Amino acid sequence: MDEEVEKITSKDVIEKGEGGEVENLSLRKRMIIVRHSSTNRDPTPEHNIVEDIQKPGDVRSPPETKDGDEGGQLLELSRLVWEECKKSSWWEKHGADWAIIGLAMCTVPAGFVCLGSSSLFLFMLGIIILGLGNSVITVKGSHLASHRSLCQSTELGRIWATFFIEVCSWLPVPCGEKGHVKQHHGHTNVIGLGDSSVWKAPYLSCAVYMFLAPLALPVLTLLVGLRYMMQMPLSKALCSLFFISLGLLGHCWLLARISGLGVGSAIGCMFLSRSMMAIPFIHVNIFQHIGLPMFSPTQRPRRLELITHSVLNLPRNLILDWTFGHTLISCHVEHHLFPMLSDHMCLKVKPMVSSFLRTHNLPYQEDTYMSRLQLFLSNYNELMVQAPPITQLVDLR
Structure with a gap:
């Protein structure tokens, strides 16, 4: 849980690389990880690993989520921060x-x-x-x-x-x-x-x-x-x-x-x-x-x-x-x-x-x-x- 759940809030906001690519895991797949981790109290990270199949250049914002879902709130906050980072300059980053x-x-x-x-x-x-x-x-x-x-x-x-x-x-x-x-x-x-x-x-x-x-x-x-x-x-x-x-x-x-x-x-x-x-x-x-x-x-x-x-x-x-x-x-x-x-x-x-x-x-x-x-x-x-x-x-x- 420690490494995979952290990815939802850390790698979602990595800035675009050269050529416009984004080096991060699929947001939709990590949403599954977060929802699973919200109910699974086993702290062993191996239980929560989902293979990443995102291709370079697959740039997308976090998906829409339902209000009241704690995993959804985390995704929504991540989306807001991701958008702010996307428009920030190298000096700010x-x-x-x-x-x-x-x-x-x-x-x-x-x-x-x-x-x-x-x-x-x-x-x-x-x-x-x-x-x-x-x-x-x-x-x-x-x-x-x-x-x-x-x-x-x-x-x-x-x-x-x-x-x-x-x-x-x-x-x-x-x-x-x-x-x-x-x-x-x-x-x-x-x-x-x-x-x-x-x-x-x-x-x-x-x-x-x-x-x-x-x-x-x-x-x-x-x-x-x-x-x-x-x-x-x-x-x-x-x-x-x-x-x-x-x-x-x-x-x-x-x-x-x-x-x-x-x-x-x-x-x-x-x-x-x-x-x-x-x-x-x-x-x-x-x-x-x-x-x-x-x-x-x-x-x-x-x-x-x-x-x-x-x-x-x-x-x-x-x-x-x-x-x-x-x-x-x-x-x-x-x-x-x-x-x-x-x-x-x-x-x-x-x-x-x-x-x-x-x-x-x-x-x-x-x-x-x-x-x-x-x-x-x-x-x-x-x-x-x-x-x-x-x-x-x-x-x-």
């Missing part, structure tokens, strides 16, 4: 996000130069510049690359995923995609599958977890990546190890070459800059799912209901929107409904999605950063230590 990533990359040399200064102010400025730039590249870039949202080409998408996830973020591509794309997106807030438990550390106190432990995230990411590589086939593991080593050693070499730092100082500055935005990164990841309804793998609601009840948007924030991307901040609901849309496109369809959900009496959940922080500080034991209760959707109405 990819260019705006590439401009932000490119700007972040251009600021990195300035950060290296500042680190080489004897002035404490310039040194701290260098850490800030590298910290913000690193967040754009490793969070925004890696997140979009994992969903293949940076470009249309499949092959080029794999290259960008390797660059942003392995070279820049020190994590094997299969590790990031399995945990985030397949499990978290395929089974959002379904206990044991995509319930955000990866972010929980019940043996830590509230203050330590919320404000100290995130600073170790760069080191933990590297350790998690190395551990995952031990379970990969040897050839793929060596390939990932090569690119991760290239990124890590390359970062140290640039610090030593441009900033004039010694090996120890270069390593320290590298991890210091990479941990600068770690605290809000952890906060964002737990704020938007934990504390919302959790569901059983065998009695999960239909996809549109599951997403609207278990995903929350935070308000727009200039720093977080630029460093993490709209899909992780103010357009998280839109991102879970249409995971292959870029940050800018999610922001563009946000008014349409929110209006559609409210018109159909579905929740469109939003809350402020400070409100969620207060909730977690007050209820840390209940939310982050104890097992979350399973919620029956009927009780929410």
Whole structure:
């Protein structure tokens, strides 16, 4: 269910390729998948696979569906977003996000130069510049690359995923995609599958977890990546190890070459800059799912209901929107409904999605950063230590 049902909201809105072709599955066949998945609670995706027989150039909008059918509502919303994407320019689909990533990359040399200064102010400025730039590249870039949202080409998408996830973020591509794309997106807030438990550390106190432990995230990411590589086939593991080593050693070499730092100082500055935005990164990841309804793998609601009840948007924030991307901040609901849309496109369809959900009496959940922080500080034991209760959707109405 996780992969096939997601196709209805992700691949239906892929932009037209060269020559006017659309690289997606047959919408009519995926409608059958969604309707079948709405009644079949078996989370195993193999039960819901329908062979695609669509030919290149077979461009059509989603079929008309009956009101009140949850699968039909999902198809209708997908049709609206598909039409919006169809008339959007390359800049709106990819260019705006590439401009932000490119700007972040251009600021990195300035950060290296500042680190080489004897002035404490310039040194701290260098850490800030590298910290913000690193967040754009490793969070925004890696997140979009994992969903293949940076470009249309499949092959080029794999290259960008390797660059942003392995070279820049020190994590094997299969590790990031399995945990985030397949499990978290395929089974959002379904206990044991995509319930955000990866972010929980019940043996830590509230203050330590919320404000100290995130600073170790760069080191933990590297350790998690190395551990995952031990379970990969040897050839793929060596390939990932090569690119991760290239990124890590390359970062140290640039610090030593441009900033004039010694090996120890270069390593320290590298991890210091990479941990600068770690605290809000952890906060964002737990704020938007934990504390919302959790569901059983065998009695999960239909996809549109599951997403609207278990995903929350935070308000727009200039720093977080630029460093993490709209899909992780103010357009998280839109991102879970249409995971292959870029940050800018999610922001563009946000008014349409929110209006559609409210018109159909579905929740469109939003809350402020400070409100969620207060909730977690007050209820840390209940939310982050104890097992979350399973919620029956009927009780929410």
